[in-house]
Amino acid sequence: MKNPFSQMMTIYKPQELLDIAFKRASKLEVKFKPRTSDITKARKREKARVTAVADDLINRLTKMVKTFPTFDNLHPFYYDLTKTLVDLDKFKMVIASLSGTLKVLKKVHREHFYKIVYAQKPSIAGNARKGFYGRISSIIKRLESQLDYLREQRNIFRKLPSVSPDLFTIVVAGYPNVGKSSLVRSISSAKPEISYYPFTTRKLIIGHRILNEDDPIPQRIQILDTPGLLDRPLSKRNNIELQAIVALKHLANVIVLMIDPSETCGYLIANQTHLLKEINATFQDIPIIVNLNKMDIAPPDHVSRVKKEVQAIFPEEEIEILESVAVKEEGVTEIFDAAMKYYSSIF
Numbered sequence: 001m002k003n004p005f006s007q008m009m010t011i012y013k014p015q016e017l018l019d020i021a022f023k024r025a026s027k028l029e030v031k032f033k034p035r036t037s038d039i040t041k042a043r044k045r046e047k048a049r050v051t052a053v054a055d056d057l058i059n060r061l062t063k064m065v066k067t068f069p070t071f072d073n074l075h076p077f078y079y080d081l082t083k084t085l086v087d088l089d090k091f092k093m094v095i096a097s098l099s100g101t102l103k104v105l106k107k108v109h110r111e112h113f114y115k116i117v118y119a120q121k122p123s124i125a126g127n128a129r130k131g132f133y134g135r136i137s138s139i140i141k142r143l144e145s146q147l148d149y150l151r152e153q154r155n156i157f158r159k160l161p162s163v164s165p166d167l168f169t170i171v172v173a174g175y176p177n178v179g180k181s182s183l184v185r186s187i188s189s190a191k192p193e194i195s196y197y198p199f200t201t202r203k204l205i206i207g208h209r210i211l212n213e214d215d216p217i218p219q220r221i222q223i224l225d226t227p228g229l230l231d232r233p234l235s236k237r238n239n240i241e242l243q244a245i246v247a248l249k250h251l252a253n254v255i256v257l258m259i260d261p262s263e264t265c266g267y268l269i270a271n272q273t274h275l276l277k278e279i280n281a282t283f284q285d286i287p288i289i290v291n292l293n294k295m296d297i298a299p300p301d302h303v304s305r306v307k308k309e310v311q312a313i314f315p316e317e318e319i320e321i322l323e324s325v326a327v328k329e330e331g332v333t334e335i336f337d338a339a340m341k342y343y344s345s346i347f
Contacts, residue, residue, distance in 0.1 A: 004078055005157035009067045011150045012060065014141045021056040022133070025049040042122035046129040047113060053136060054109035058102055064150065065098050068157075075165055080247035085156050094146045101143060108135050161206055169222040169251045170339045173279060174258035175272055176227055177265035179293040181205060182326035183258065184225040187336040221343070224251065245282070254342045255279065255288045256335060258326075261298040261306045269302060273309040280313060289338050295323045295331070 012020075030045045071079060071088060082088070112132035119125035170187075172180045188207035205225035212219065226248065237245070257279060259272045280288055290310050292303065307321055322338060324331030 003158070003160050003162045004069045004074060005154070005160060006162065008154050008158055009063055011064055011067075011147055011154050013147060014144050017057060017060060018137055018140055020060070021053045024056050025052040028052055038122050039120065039125070042125040043116055043119060046116045046119075046125045050109060050112055050116065050129055050132045053133070054105060057136065057140065058105055061098055061102055061105075064147075065095055067154075068095070068150075075250070077163060077165055077247050077250040078160070080250065081160060082157070084247065086153055090149075091153065094149055097146055098143065098150075101139065104139060105136065108132065108139065161204055163206065163251060164220075164222055165251060167220055167222040168343050169224060169253050170256060170336075171224045171226060171248055171252040171254070172256045172258060173226050175260070175265055175267045175275065178258045178260040178272075179324075179326040180225045180227060180258055183256070183291070183293070183324070183332060183335065184223050186326060186329045186332040188223055221340075222251070224248070249283060249286070252283065252286050254339045255283060255286055256291055256339060257288055258291045258293050259306055259310075260294050261292050261302040262294045263302065264294065264297065269306055269309070273306065273313065276310065277313045287342055289335065290319060290321045291335055292321060292323050293326050296325045296328070 025048075028045075028048050030041075030048050032041050032044065068091075071082060074082065109132070112128050112135075115128035115131075116125045119128060172183055174180055184205060184207045188209050205227065207223040207225070208220050209223065210220050257276050259269070259276065260267070261269060263269060276288075276290065292298070292306060295303070310319060310321055313319075320338065322331060322335050324335060326332055
């Protein structure tokens with residue numbers, strides 16, 4: 001699925017809107033029949049100008065309003081994601097304000113159009129058009145804060161990742177520096193399609209892998225690294241971070257939770273296993289694979305402690321704990337194969 005915000009049109013500044021509209025009106029060629037009176041020429045010319053300006057402004061503002069998808073029709077992933085990035089109540093208020101402005105523009109155009117229609121002198125028709133330009137300029141310039149706000153939201157939304165909710169998705173989670181990116185790269189294709197997108201103040205990395213290139217229609221899977229999402233216990237997260245994590249729930253078919261028993265990542269084992277406990281509680285319907293990484297430098301007593309703490313989190317089941325050195329691509333095939341066991345049961 002493409003990012004539903006990727007094709008959004010430019011949000012113009014007020015003066016840009018006015019300059020475009022006035023320039024278009026100034027280039028209008030109005031033709032007259034022979035022996036047409038001066039007042040008729042003036043009326044026709046000025047009516048064409050005010051209508052051109054009004055139509056251009058109304059059309060551009062309408063397109064700017066409609067360039068934002070209807071949030072209620074978004075896929076749940078994108079809906080929850082946008083809620084973490086924007087105050088939807090404020091956003092809808094700005095959109096409603098612009099929609100209200102469209103009605104005002106139409107009213108002002110109608111008033112001045114009829115002033116021109118009933119003008120008895122060319123100068124009066126010209127003044128009516130100038131009066132329209134003045135009022136319309138004032139109305140459009142008052143939209144500066146709303147348009148600035150929409151421009152900011154557009155820049156945020158256009159940078160959201162393009163995800164495929166229908167693809168089998170492996171989410172790699174854990175504290176920073178535990179080796180998640182190394183794992184994503186190693187279990188993606190030889191030249192992994194990895195893209196970086198701002199996700200609040202952090203990054204979401206998406207990798208893909210083709211299962212069998214010889215298939216008539218090759219099947220792809222999606223692999224997500226969440227370096228900035230799961231970097232502290234859920235209980236300490238603010239509302240925005242919690243909603244961002246909930247958004248991932250709409251994509252994950254299996255979670256690979258990576259733990260660094262060497263603690264060289266900068267976080268204690270206790271914190272990492274506590275994170276596992278909270279993720280397990282939050283994503284109860286999603287299978288979790290526990291991966292101990294950096295096994296080449298992990299002290300044996302640390303490894304034993306991690307395994308005991310992990311088993312305590314899953315007292316009713318024999319949880320498989322896989323070991324790896326992701327940076328050396330050791331043990332990564334076993335992790336991928338373990339995750340793919342859930343593929344056949346879902347797809």
